[in-house]
Amino acid sequence: xxxxxxxxxxxxxxxxxxxxxxxxxxxxxxxxxxxxxxxxxxxxxxxxxxxxxxxxxxxxxxxxxxxxxxxxxxxxxxxxxxxxxxxxxxxxxxxxxxxxxxxxxxxxxxxxxxxxxxxxxxxxxxxxxxxxxxxxxxxxxxxxxxxxxxxxxxxxxxxxxxxxxxxxxxxxxxxxxxxxxxxxxxxxxxxxxxxxxxxxxxxxxxxxxxxxxxxxxxxxxxxxxxxxxxxxxxxxxxxxxxxxxxxxxxxxxxxxxxxxxxxxxxxxxxxxxxxxxxxxxxxxxxxxxxxxxxxxxxxxxxxxxxxxxxxxxxxxxxxxxxxxxxxxxxxxxxxxxxxxxxxxxxxxxxxxxxxxxxxxxxxxxxxxxxxxxxxxxxxxxxxxxxxxxxxxxxxxxxxxxxxxxxxxxxxxxxxxxxxxxxxxxxxxxxxxxxxxxxxxxxxxxxxxxxxxxxxxxxxxx
Amino acid sequence: xxxxxxxxxxxxxxxxxxxxxxxxxxxxxxxxxxxxxxxxxxxxxxxxxxxxxxxxxxxxxxxxxxxxxxxxxxxxxxxxxxxxxxxxxxxxxxxxxxxxxxxxxxxxxxxxxxxxxxxxxxxxxxxxxxxxxxxxxxxxxxxxxxxxxxxxxxxxxxxxxxxxxxxxxxxxxxxxxxxxxxxxxxxxxxxxxxxxxxxxxxxxxxxxxxxxxxxxxxxxxxxxxxxxxxxxxxxxxxxxxxxxxxxxxxxxxxxxxxxxxxxxxxxxxxxxxxxxxxxxxxxxxxxxxxxxxxxxxxxxxxxxxxxxxxxxxxxxxxxxxxxxxxxxxxxxxxxxxxxxxxxxxxxxxxxxxxxxxxxxxxxxxxxxxxxxxxxxxxxxxxxxxxxxxxxxxxxxxxxxxxxxxxxxxxxxxxxxxxxxxxxxxxxxxxxxxxxxxxxxxxxxxxxxxxxxxxxxxxxxxxxxxxxxxxx
Numbered sequence: 001x002x003x004x005x006x007x008x009x010x011x012x013x014x015x016x017x018x019x020x021x022x023x024x025x026x027x028x029x030x031x032x033x034x035x036x037x038x039x040x041x042x043x044x045x046x047x048x049x050x051x052x053x054x055x056x057x058x059x060x061x062x063x064x065x066x067x068x069x070x071x072x073x074x075x076x077x078x079x080x081x082x083x084x085x086x087x088x089x090x091x092x093x094x095x096x097x098x099x100x101x102x103x104x105x106x107x108x109x110x111x112x113x114x115x116x117x118x119x120x121x122x123x124x125x126x127x128x129x130x131x132x133x134x135x136x137x138x139x140x141x142x143x144x145x146x147x148x149x150x151x152x153x154x155x156x157x158x159x160x161x162x163x164x165x166x167x168x169x170x171x172x173x174x175x176x177x178x179x180x181x182x183x184x185x186x187x188x189x190x191x192x193x194x195x196x197x198x199x200x201x202x203x204x205x206x207x208x209x210x211x212x213x214x215x216x217x218x219x220x221x222x223x224x225x226x227x228x229x230x231x232x233x234x235x236x237x238x239x240x241x242x243x244x245x246x247x248x249x250x251x252x253x254x255x256x257x258x259x260x261x262x263x264x265x266x267x268x269x270x271x272x273x274x275x276x277x278x279x280x281x282x283x284x285x286x287x288x289x290x291x292x293x294x295x296x297x298x299x300x301x302x303x304x305x306x307x308x309x310x311x312x313x314x315x316x317x318x319x320x321x322x323x324x325x326x327x328x329x330x331x332x333x334x335x336x337x338x339x340x341x342x343x344x345x346x347x348x349x350x351x352x353x354x355x356x357x358x359x360x361x362x363x364x365x366x367x368x369x370x371x372x373x374x375x376x377x378x379x380x381x382x383x384x385x386x387x388x389x390x391x392x393x394x395x396x397x398x399x400x401x402x403x404x405x406x407x408x409x410x411x412x413x414x415x416x417x418x419x420x421x422x423x424x425x426x427x428x429x430x431x432x433x434x435x436x437x438x439x440x441x442x443x444x445x446x447x448x449x450x451x452x453x454x455x456x457x458x459x460x461x
Numbered sequence: 462x463x464x465x466x467x468x469x470x471x472x473x474x475x476x477x478x479x480x481x482x483x484x485x486x487x488x489x490x491x492x493x494x495x496x497x498x499x500x501x502x503x504x505x506x507x508x509x510x511x512x513x514x515x516x517x518x519x520x521x522x523x524x525x526x527x528x529x530x531x532x533x534x535x536x537x538x539x540x541x542x543x544x545x546x547x548x549x550x551x552x553x554x555x556x557x558x559x560x561x562x563x564x565x566x567x568x569x570x571x572x573x574x575x576x577x578x579x580x581x582x583x584x585x586x587x588x589x590x591x592x593x594x595x596x597x598x599x600x601x602x603x604x605x606x607x608x609x610x611x612x613x614x615x616x617x618x619x620x621x622x623x624x625x626x627x628x629x630x631x632x633x634x635x636x637x638x639x640x641x642x643x644x645x646x647x648x649x650x651x652x653x654x655x656x657x658x659x660x661x662x663x664x665x666x667x668x669x670x671x672x673x674x675x676x677x678x679x680x681x682x683x684x685x686x687x688x689x690x691x692x693x694x695x696x697x698x699x700x701x702x703x704x705x706x707x708x709x710x711x712x713x714x715x716x717x718x719x720x721x722x723x724x725x726x727x728x729x730x731x732x733x734x735x736x737x738x739x740x741x742x743x744x745x746x747x748x749x750x751x752x753x754x755x756x757x758x759x760x761x762x763x764x765x766x767x768x769x770x771x772x773x774x775x776x777x778x779x780x781x782x783x784x785x786x787x788x789x790x791x792x793x794x795x796x797x798x799x800x801x802x803x804x805x806x807x808x809x810x811x812x813x814x815x816x817x818x819x820x821x822x823x824x825x826x827x828x829x830x831x832x833x834x835x836x837x838x839x840x841x842x843x844x845x846x847x848x849x850x851x852x853x854x855x856x857x858x859x860x861x862x863x864x865x866x867x868x869x870x871x872x873x874x875x876x877x878x879x880x881x882x883x884x885x886x887x888x889x890x891x892x893x894x895x896x897x898x899x900x901x902x903x904x905x906x907x908x909x910x911x912x913x914x915x916x917x918x919x920x921x922x923x924x925x926x927x928x929x930x931x932x
Contacts, residue, residue, distance in 0.1 A: 052564035125522030166698040271672030
């Protein structure tokens with residue numbers, strides 16, 4: 001049986017296919033659950049007898065049998081056990097090899113989205129390479145959709161530390177018909193809220209190469225095509241009704257880029273540990289965006305992230321939670337006459353287009369410029385598995401000029417939220433944030449692909 | 462008997478490979494190993510084609526179709542007939558057909574690794590003790606077998622539903638009750654732990670991660686008992702290293718070496734630690750040894766399918782590694798996974814017969830008797846790794862042909878082993894040693910007979926076990 005990962009690592013086949021009368025009933029499991037296992041075993045044997053089957057067909061069949069079995073388990077158990085059985089079902093039904101439904105959001109504002117993902121794994125015989133791939137498409141109630149595929153190649157040659165070259169090939173297209181735009185800069189006005197659509201396509205490759213001392217090199221190349229559109233299906237004005245190309249770079253212009261870049265990542269300690277009192281994850285990446293049609297929108301970007309997590313009193317018998325501080329700096333560079341298209345500029349406020357939370361009391365995409373700096377402090381604590389508590393404090397600012405990137409006049413947010421975890425990853429997050437002059441903001445994010453835990457984030461998105 | 466030099470017992474349990482598959486071909490250099498030579502055992506396909514046991518096992522890509530290893534699959538593999546067809550005596554003839562039924566290539570299920578493909582496993586095997594009669598506790602899948610490792614029983618279960626362990630007294634809780642520390646070190650949060658998830662509510666008491674294990678080794682702060690779990694899945698540049706088909710066996714071999722090196726990172730840790738490396742079950746892959754009957758059943762039985770837990774599962778590889786075991790010894794004692802908590806109990810809690818809660822553990826053979834060396838051995842194994850290219854070439858070699866070992870001159874390694882066995886015998890059984898003369902050993906057949914005689918004296922239970930195994 002191929003194992004699935006997650007903090008509750010469970011496999012789901014049973015081998016009960018006949019009944020006897022003489023022996024005692026094993027303690028600790030309801031009879032109904034045994035019936036589920038028996039049925040699954042009978043289906044498995046029937047499949048084996050009807051063979052031979054190719055491996056893809058067998059993967060699909062395994063998914064079908066295990067989905068039925070874990071669904072059956074939910075109704076065969078009671079109380080708190082049902083929560084875990086629900087997790088098991090979710091993991092089997094929504095992730096792993098084979099075809100799965102997916103549910104979540106696409107970007108902030110997309111509304112609830114659903115789709116299908118096909119995941120398959122394969123290992124090469126003659127070369128030390130392991131492949132895992134997925135294709136996925138999902139659409140949302142607000143007309144957003146995205147589709148794409150990824151193929152991950154992982155080296156599997158001999159290394160004592162088991163760290164390998166990792167390459168991901170990907171192709172993704174998104175149609176995001178109504179994103180909000182308030183103008184550029186920290187002083188943009190809520191009254192200028194407008195909507196625009198964005199289509200973007202990326203095709204590329206990225207990879208990492210392990211180095212000594214817990215460093216790794218990051219590198220990537222990709223083609224990026226992006227174009228804004230007007231959006232007139234709302235009482236909120238379309239972007240071109242409020243803004244002009246003079247104050248909004250590339251307002252009416254689609255762009256196509258060859259993007260290449262490299263960087264470095266450092267983790268300490270490299271190996272995960274429960275009894276370490278801190279963990280550091282830092283990266284710095286430099287990318288060059290070369291506009292391919294000659295339009296004046298070429299730029300370069302420097303992106304630095306530092307995450308410092310503290311495990312509170314790791315030696316204590318009671319879990320006291322984790323406190324983390326995250327700092328992010330994003331600086332853009334342009335040659336004379338060039339600008340960064342507004343739709344490729346980073347945003348602070350709510351959740352950004354990459355589903356990263358920043359300045360959470362503000363509206364999604366609230367502040368936008370080529371440069372941004374933000375810091376976050378978060379405290380997370382498990383209440384009752386799988387429910388967790390989240391407390392946070394965010395500060396940040398955007399800057400039209402790099403020289404304005406400092407820690408003065410930063411905006412701030414604080415708030416409280418709840419997380420629903422599946423294994424080690426957050427499946428669903430709900431929070432309420434306030435702070436600053438623009439009121440409060442309640443939001444949620446979720447993605448059923450996270451059911452596989454962050455180890456094997458399945459699907460594409 | 463507890464050994465006062467041992468302060469820590471560490472168990473590394475890997476996934477789903479049989480003894481013949483990983484260690485069987487060591488017989489070509491250590492004749493005392495009850496392994497294979499190639500073409501000396503075979504299974505037949507449904508159409509009657511002969512599938513001999515051969516080398517040619519690959520690190521990955523050979524078992525894209527996971528070989529079946531549920532109870533019904535293993536029944537077919539052991540008895541050669543489909544589950545439900547009455548059979549009395551296993552003959553290990555159904556592996557090829559079982560895999561064929563699933564759509565796999567039946568020839569692949571008979572393939573074994575050359576020792577040079579697995580430098581860590583082979584290096585450790587040559588340097589420490591090979592247990593060549595270690596059987597999985599249950600002719601079935603992962604969880605009931607791991608249950609025996611943690612509880613000494615699977616409570617009558619043969620399936621993969623994990624909940625039946627809940628609220629049962631595992632070795633970890635028993636250790637805590639006696640003011641001892643037993644911990645599970647799983648690889649990472651993204652990899653997870655198998656079966657004992659209900660203990661996660663007391664995470665800090667019972668669990669650590671791979672980084673914690675390394676740190677505890679280097680600080681000489683290992684708990685009394687540690688159970689180490691490999692990575693069960695690929696993640697962000699890290700290969701799954703559990704060796705479950707179709708995960709990379711090479712990654713698992715490296716992890717085995719990493720565990721050993723972690724313990725060697727501090728001399729005090731090394732000199733107070735006993736490491737057992739064992740696989741949970743055979744994963745549907747061929748092994749020729751017939752699993753023996755269980756000497757003491759524990760009263761738990763399965764109703765569906767009916768099974769009295771009176772026969773062990775398919776044989777798995779196992780090594781006992783410690784500075785206090787002699788080099789290159791092959792131990793023929795019959796073990797099963799209840800032999801994991803049993804020596805932990807024996808070492809830290811009291812005699813298993815009175816201190817273990819379940820009969821299988823109470824009567825399981827323990828391996829503490831292998832600790833016969835007085836002064837800690839500090840030499841290191843030779844991990845001279847075959848490069849991936851060499852390994853690939855090795856895998857592509859023509860299948861080996863059986864050949865008689867009888868007249869082959871004894872190798873330096875074997876000669877050394879003969880001398881070490883003789884030294885051990887002289888120390889512990891000087892009377893019997895007088896009848897044996899290591900200088901007379903000229904051929905591999907001589908060596909095999911010499912070691913066999915010596916071991917029959919050193920481990921008389923091994924001779925009995927051999928008899929049972931052939932029964």
